[in-house]
Amino acid sequence: GAVVSQHPSRVICKSGTSVKIECRSLDFQATTMFWYRQFPKQSLMLMATSNEGSKATYEQGVEKDKFLINHASLTLSTLTVTSAHPEDSSFYICSARDGGGGLYNEQFFGPGTRLTVL
Amino acid sequence: DAKTTQPTSMDCAEGRAANLPCNHSTISGNEYVYWYRQIHSQGPQYIIHGLKNNETNEMASLIITEDRKSSTLILPHATLRDTAVYYCIVTLSGNTGKLIFGQGTTLQVKP
Numbered sequence: 001g002a003v004v005s006q007h008p009s010r011v012i013c014k015s016g017t018s019v020k021i022e023c024r025s026l027d028f029q030a031t032t033m034f035w036y037r038q039f040p041k042q043s044l045m046l047m048a049t050s051n052e053g054s055k056a057t058y059e060q061g062v063e064k065d066k067f068l069i070n071h072a073s074l075t076l077s078t079l080t081v082t083s084a085h086p087e088d089s090s091f092y093i094c095s096a097r098d099g100g101g102g103l104y105n106e107q108f109f110g111p112g113t114r115l116t117v118l
Numbered sequence: 119d120a121k122t123t124q125p126t127s128m129d130c131a132e133g134r135a136a137n138l139p140c141n142h143s144t145i146s147g148n149e150y151v152y153w154y155r156q157i158h159s160q161g162p163q164y165i166i167h168g169l170k171n172n173e174t175n176e177m178a179s180l181i182i183t184e185d186r187k188s189s190t191l192i193l194p195h196a197t198l199r200d201t202a203v204y205y206c207i208v209t210l211s212g213n214t215g216k217l218i219f220g221q222g223t224t225l226q227v228k229p
Contacts, residue, residue, distance in 0.1 A: 034216070043222060093162075112159070
């Protein structure tokens, strides 16, 4: 089946620094990737939709200048949390949709990245 | 906002069938029903999806009512590894659909 990887799996950083998270589709081309955030004991919240070669579309309430998304190739999207603060500590999960032109909306999820901001 | 309603939690005995209900009374004609599950601290895993016909795969069966206002995910022989949060999601197909996760059902499979 389709595999999506994320790197790093865990990151701890100091307040005020920026953190980059990578999401890769390993065996398929993903024209669309999605970024989610999940706080403890809560559901996943969609942050943004990323299409290869174009600007990301952010969900309402998500700061685009704080969460920079780049989808430079069909297999890689990156999320940069700029000037991270403790309230940004969360589980960040990406997903990728196969760009093979299929009808369905099946998304393949990465294993997630645990961000802790001290 | 999520368009589905699911019970917060359910228990199931190991080896028995787990039946997880989902209400989606406002579903439109071109929206599909998708089921994903999330095991603790992992990314969600696709289970099954359907439009109006019942569907079955190696993981589960999906039963959709004739009026499409509700559905049931069936895990025929639940194991301890099936303990997870199960999400029922209604979305458009193709390139316009997004997955909006509700609170899901926490299924606890007990020995």
